[in-house]
Amino acid sequence: MQYVIAFLEGVITFISPCLLPMLPIYLSYFAGGGERSVGKTVKGALGFVAGFTVTFVALGAMAGTLGGFLREYQTAVNLISGLVVIVFGLNILGVLRLNLFKGSRHSVNTDNMGFFSAMVFGMVFSVGWTPCVGAFLGSALMLASQRAHMAEGMLMLLAYSMGLGIPFLLSAVLIDYLKTAFNWIKKNYKVINTVCGVLLLVVGVLMATGTLGRLLSLFS
Numbered sequence: 001m002q003y004v005i006a007f008l009e010g011v012i013t014f015i016s017p018c019l020l021p022m023l024p025i026y027l028s029y030f031a032g033g034g035e036r037s038v039g040k041t042v043k044g045a046l047g048f049v050a051g052f053t054v055t056f057v058a059l060g061a062m063a064g065t066l067g068g069f070l071r072e073y074q075t076a077v078n079l080i081s082g083l084v085v086i087v088f089g090l091n092i093l094g095v096l097r098l099n100l101f102k103g104s105r106h107s108v109n110t111d112n113m114g115f116f117s118a119m120v121f122g123m124v125f126s127v128g129w130t131p132c133v134g135a136f137l138g139s140a141l142m143l144a145s146q147r148a149h150m151a152e153g154m155l156m157l158l159a160y161s162m163g164l165g166i167p168f169l170l171s172a173v174l175i176d177y178l179k180t181a182f183n184w185i186k187k188n189y190k191v192i193n194t195v196c197g198v199l200l201l202v203v204g205v206l207m208a209t210g211t212l213g214r215l216l217s218l219f220s
Helices: 002-014 020-031 038-069 071-093 115-128 130-147 150-177 179-187 189-209 211-219
Strands: none
Touching: 002 130, 002 150, 002 189, 020 038, 020 115, 020 150, 038 115, 038 130, 038 150, 071 130, 071 189, 130 150, 130 189, 179 189, 189 211
16 A cells, blocks of 8 residues: 555656656657657656666665664654655645755756666756655655665655656657646646645654554555
8 A cells, every 4th residue: 555655656746847847858858859759759768767766766775774773763753754744745735835845947968868878867857856856755755764674665666666657658658649638737736736735744644643554554
């Protein structure tokens, strides 16, 4: 169940206001200019997804390991993790205004991006855009730390990366057919943000009270 939550957080990250509008630009990098080749675009997108997945999984390993060291302080870990996620939720809802989560929009000169250069680009993305994806990435990392095991932390962030990466790859294949869907999402960002913020608040409260751990144990 916890992996489903992490996967959904990845999907929500994909449709976030600071990431989705940049999707056509990223895909144009992978296309390399000129007439768009689906094969070339997908190859670049695969490299990009592999790049940020490596970084996020490494972060998951660190979070899980740290959680393992703090196992004897599990109540405190639950409380702090939950409060952090609640802050993320309040920021998404606009109750708090934290500039920490404002993404940047740096241009990238990539006229002919191959798989490995796209992979490096994905690693750079995962670091440079952490403020943009920070709320849901942070929530996934808090979940990973609560599992208190390196392997589970890695799997948690792998699920998150899949939630972010699968829609990205589908978009690389179907970009010409998804304009209407993207436009609908952009027009309804306010509703989407509200739903996302409430989701984070609920997860945060469950984490802080230890209820989430008990619920997840029922599915393990």
